[in-house]
Amino acid sequence: xxxxxxxxxxxxxxxxxxxxxxxxxxxxxxxxxxxxxxxxxxxxxxxxxxxxxxxxxxxxxxxxxxxxxxxxxxxxxxxxxxxxxxxxxxxxxxxxxxxxxxxxxxxxxxxxxxxxxxxxxxxxxxxxxxxxxxxxxxxxxxxxxxxxxxxxxxxxxxxxxxxxxxxxxxxxxxxxxxxxxxxxxxxxxxxxxxxxxxxxxxxxxxxxxxxxxxxxxxxxxxxxxxxxxxxxxxxxxxxxxxxxxxxxxxxxxxxxxxxxxxxxxxxxxxxxxxxxxxxxxxxxxx
Amino acid sequence: xxxxxxxxxxxxxxxxxxxxxxxxxxxxxxxxxxxxxxxxxxxxxxxxxxxxxxxxxxxxxxxxxxxxxxxxxxxxxxxxxxxxxxxxxxxxxxxxxxxxxxxxxxxxxxxxxxxxxxxxxxxxxxxxxxxxxxxxxxxxxxxxxxxxxxxxxxxxxxxxxxxxxxxxxxxxxxxxxxxxxxxxxxxxxxxxxxxxxxxxxxxxxxxxxxxxxxxxxxxxxxxxxxxxxxxxxxxxxxxxxxxxxxxxxxxxxxxxxxxxxxxxxxxxxxxxxxxxxxxxxxxxxx
Numbered sequence: 019x020x021x022x023x024x025x026x027x028x029x030x031x032x033x034x035x036x037x038x039x040x041x042x043x044x045x046x047x048x049x050x051x052x053x054x055x056x057x058x059x060x061x062x063x064x065x066x067x068x069x070x071x072x073x074x075x076x077x078x079x080x081x082x083x084x085x086x087x088x089x090x091x092x093x094x095x096x097x098x099x100x101x102x103x104x105x106x107x108x109x110x111x112x113x114x115x116x117x118x119x120x121x122x123x124x125x126x127x128x129x130x131x132x133x134x135x136x137x138x139x140x141x142x143x144x145x146x147x148x149x150x151x152x153x154x155x156x157x158x159x160x161x162x163x164x165x166x167x168x169x170x171x172x173x174x175x176x177x178x179x180x181x182x183x184x185x186x187x188x189x190x191x192x193x194x195x196x197x198x199x200x201x202x203x204x205x206x207x208x209x210x211x212x213x214x215x216x217x218x219x220x221x222x223x224x225x226x227x228x229x230x231x232x233x234x235x236x237x238x239x240x241x242x243x244x245x246x247x248x249x250x251x252x253x254x255x256x257x258x259x260x261x262x263x264x265x266x267x268x269x270x271x272x273x274x275x276x277x278x279x280x281x282x283x284x285x286x287x288x289x290x291x292x293x294x295x296x297x298x299x300x301x302x303x304x
Numbered sequence: 305x306x307x308x309x310x311x312x313x314x315x316x317x318x319x320x321x322x323x324x325x326x327x328x329x330x331x332x333x334x335x336x337x338x339x340x341x342x343x344x345x346x347x348x349x350x351x352x353x354x355x356x357x358x359x360x361x362x363x364x365x366x367x368x369x370x371x372x373x374x375x376x377x378x379x380x381x382x383x384x385x386x387x388x389x390x391x392x393x394x395x396x397x398x399x400x401x402x403x404x405x406x407x408x409x410x411x412x413x414x415x416x417x418x419x420x421x422x423x424x425x426x427x428x429x430x431x432x433x434x435x436x437x438x439x440x441x442x443x444x445x446x447x448x449x450x451x452x453x454x455x456x457x458x459x460x461x462x463x464x465x466x467x468x469x470x471x472x473x474x475x476x477x478x479x480x481x482x483x484x485x486x487x488x489x490x491x492x493x494x495x496x497x498x499x500x501x502x503x504x505x506x507x508x509x510x511x512x513x514x515x516x517x518x519x520x521x522x523x524x525x526x527x528x529x530x531x532x533x534x535x536x537x538x539x540x541x542x543x544x545x546x547x548x549x550x551x552x553x554x555x556x557x558x559x560x561x562x563x564x565x566x567x568x569x570x571x572x573x574x575x576x577x578x579x580x581x582x583x584x585x586x587x588x589x590x
Contacts, residue, residue, distance in 0.1 A: 027478065031480075127420060127422065127423055128422055128423045128424045129422050129424060130422055130476050131419065131420065131421050131422060131442070131472055131473045131476035131477055132419075132420045133417065133418075133419055133420075133477070134413060134417065134418045134419075134420045134439075135417050136413065136414055136415050136416055136417060137413055137414045138414045138415060156417070157477070160477055161476075161477055161478045164477060164478040164479050164480060165478050167480075186417055187417045190416050190417035190447075191417055191419070191443070191446055191447055191450060192313065192447045192450040192451050193450050194317075194450060194453075
C-alpha cells in the first residue's frame, strides 16, 4: 500500500473520512520529526493497535520559548519519510506552520485560542523552566486530534509530564480518544533516546550517561527498601557527572502529579539536566 | 418519536453513536435552561438544519464569577422539558456539575484543563467585567462538542462576543463543527429576550426598554449617513434612561473584533448596562 505525504489539512481529512466510512480504526503518532528508535516504537505500537496509522511531523512553533531551539531543532524529512515507509505508515501529515495557524497570524495567546492544562501540573518540572510550553503542546495536539480524529494516540513515556497532561486533557475535555503511553527506548548503554542527543559532543555524550545511571541507582535502592526521597535524591546527585547542570530531580505521585516525600509504587522520578548547551530529560516510574 | 432526558454522558454518547452509524446529522443547542423564545428560535433552526437535535441544559459553574448569579440563575427544568418536547427535540442533555467536572473537583484552572480564547478578544466588552467568563464558556462548549459530536451548533447573536469567540475557537482548534448564529429575538416592544429579564421589576422593565431604543437610534442615524462613533455614542447615551448604569457601549469591527472609530457595514454595536441589580446586554450589527 502506498504512503501519502500530506501537507494540507483538507487532504488528510478527506482520507480520514473515507477510512471512517469503512469502519477502520485510526492511530495517530504526533511527532516533531527527526524520527529515532523511540518514535519507531510508537509507530510499531500504533500499527499493532489500529487499522490505519497517521504520523504527524510538525515542529510546533508555539511550544518553543523565545530563547529555545525552534530554529535549530533537527529537521530530517527525507529520512523520516523512509522510516515511516519502512514501518507501513499510511499517512505522514507534515504541514507548514501557516497551514496549522493561518497566514500572518501572530502566534500568541492574544490572537489564538489555546488549550491550557491545569496550572498545578504545568508549574512543575519542565513547565517551570519552559513557560507556555505545555499550553503550546496541548493546543497543537488537540488540533491534530481534530484533524486526524484518531481512535488512539501514541506518546512516549520519556515526556512523562506531557503524557500526564495529555491524558488529563482528554479526560477534562471529554475527548473520545485513547492515549497510549509507550516505554522509554534507550541506547545500549542506557541513555534515553532523544532527537536532541545529536547536539552532544562525544565527551558530553559520555557525561550524559550518568543521568540514566542516577535513575538506575534510585530504582535499585528503592527495591532494597529505601523510600526516603532525601536519601534517594542525594545518592542520585552524587552519581551525576560533576559537569552536568541539574535543573530538577523530582519525585512525583504519578496519579495526582503532586510531589511526594516517600518513594512508592507509581512514583515518577523525573530528571532534567544540561550537558553543555543541551537540555536532556529522563525518568523512571517505580 | 420519544424525547430522551439524559443526565449521563455515556447515555448521550450511546445514542449519538447509533445516529452516526445511520448517517444522520446532529444539531446541538447548548443552553443554561430557563428556555425562552430566543432558545426556541435556535431549536427551530436546528430542527430545520439537522436530522437529530440535542439541547443541553447546564448552568455551567465555571463561567460564573464568585460574585455573580450562579446560585440564583433561574432553573426551570419542567417547563424546559415541555418546550423541548413541543419542538421535537430528540435528546435533552441535563447533567449535574459532577457529571461534567467529576466529583470533588476544585473548579479552577489549577486543577482542570481550560480552553482559553484569545486575550485580545476576551479583554473587551463582557469579558472585561467578567474575568474568566469566556474561558469557562469555551471550555464547557468544547466539552459538549466532544460529548455530542454535532455537525452544527446553534448560538444566539445576542451574545455577540460569545458567538465570535466560539467561531474563533472552531477555526483555531480545527473543530469539525459548523457554528450557526441566529438573530436576536425581541419582545414586541423591542427588549431583547433574556433569561435574566425575570429579575426585572415592572418599573425596571420599562427603563430597560431604552437600551434597544438607543441601539435603534444608532441604526437610524447610521442609515442617514452618520458614521462618526463619537456622535452615535453620544446620541445613544442621551436616549438611555437616567437610572440605567451603562457598563459599555462599543463599536467593534465584527470581522476582527477590534474597536473602530467609524461605523460601517459589519460594525457590531454592543451594549451592557445594569438596570437595578440586573445586568442586561444587547447589540446590533450595522
